[in-house]
Amino acid sequence: MNAIPERQNQEPQLRLLRARKRILDDASLWLVVQFSLTVVMPMGLTITGIFAQSIRPWAAAAALAVTLLDVLILDRTQRHRIRLSAKIAEKFDEAVLQVPWNKLVAGKSAPYPDIASAERRWARWGGKDDKLRDWYPVAAGRPPHHLGRIICQRTNLWYDGELRRHYGRWLIGIGVGLPMILLAIAGYVGLTIDSFVTTVLAPAAPILIWSAREYFRQKDAADAQETLRGEAESLWEDAKKGRCSEADCLLQARELQNAIYLRRASTGLIFPGVYKHRRKAMEVAMNDAAEGYVAEWEALDR
Numbered sequence: 001m002n003a004i005p006e007r008q009n010q011e012p013q014l015r016l017l018r019a020r021k022r023i024l025d026d027a028s029l030w031l032v033v034q035f036s037l038t039v040v041m042p043m044g045l046t047i048t049g050i051f052a053q054s055i056r057p058w059a060a061a062a063a064l065a066v067t068l069l070d071v072l073i074l075d076r077t078q079r080h081r082i083r084l085s086a087k088i089a090e091k092f093d094e095a096v097l098q099v100p101w102n103k104l105v106a107g108k109s110a111p112y113p114d115i116a117s118a119e120r121r122w123a124r125w126g127g128k129d130d131k132l133r134d135w136y137p138v139a140a141g142r143p144p145h146h147l148g149r150i151i152c153q154r155t156n157l158w159y160d161g162e163l164r165r166h167y168g169r170w171l172i173g174i175g176v177g178l179p180m181i182l183l184a185i186a187g188y189v190g191l192t193i194d195s196f197v198t199t200v201l202a203p204a205a206p207i208l209i210w211s212a213r214e215y216f217r218q219k220d221a222a223d224a225q226e227t228l229r230g231e232a233e234s235l236w237e238d239a240k241k242g243r244c245s246e247a248d249c250l251l252q253a254r255e256l257q258n259a260i261y262l263r264r265a266s267t268g269l270i271f272p273g274v275y276k277h278r279r280k281a282m283e284v285a286m287n288d289a290a291e292g293y294v295a296e297w298e299a300l301d302r
Helices: 004-008 011-051 053-096 112-124 145-189 193-240 246-266 272-301
Strands: none
Touching: 004 053, 004 145, 011 053, 011 112, 011 145, 011 193, 053 193, 053 246, 145 193, 145 246, 145 272, 193 246, 193 272
């Protein structure tokens, strides 16, 4: 037995999860603003421009302005919050999984005033602890700590990668489906090629840019997760068969944690609705997988 299940539900660690959840929710609000300005608004202007010729130049100008706003402000604001949430998640893992902080990778720890401020805002927004408790599978507490830590890291990688692949399919639908709708409407009203470029293609550019950028971000992140999962699987095989000592496992787990942190700090957000839609099924699969890993170890230990 190890103390991972107990430590993750202690008040200092729950404070970190509350703050991280609020910061990610803040970033998600900016994602909704970004989606509204770069997808919903251009779509509406483009459809309107097809039927009202007078607003077509304004629609193209608005699309250019939105693209600049997205690159200079909206995306950067999200990135700042993503990096802060990654530091808080790393602090949580440092305490729960007992992996030492790596300044060369993560830099300075998340400032306590930022954590306290985010936790207060989490409480004001009516946050509840029930979705934060048992962050990692309880089954990870049954084997020795160095094995339970690997199960948690592997779980982290699987959960995030699976969610991003699912989200990527939604992005493909948006990136392909919306322009096809616009093309069909343009064909229906009989636009010339010149009118199509100025009326449809230019205003729709932010839609294409946003969906392509987000799709490749999610795909690259999911592919990287797959590689890391392979490393976690190899470490698990060595650890459960006693081919690495606890000290060696800690060093390798710290290297794996470096990659997990960099992934957290650099990948894009996922729409909250996608996470809520998939959460229950994925948590069942996550816990089943953890039970399977523990069963492997128990079979060998006998």
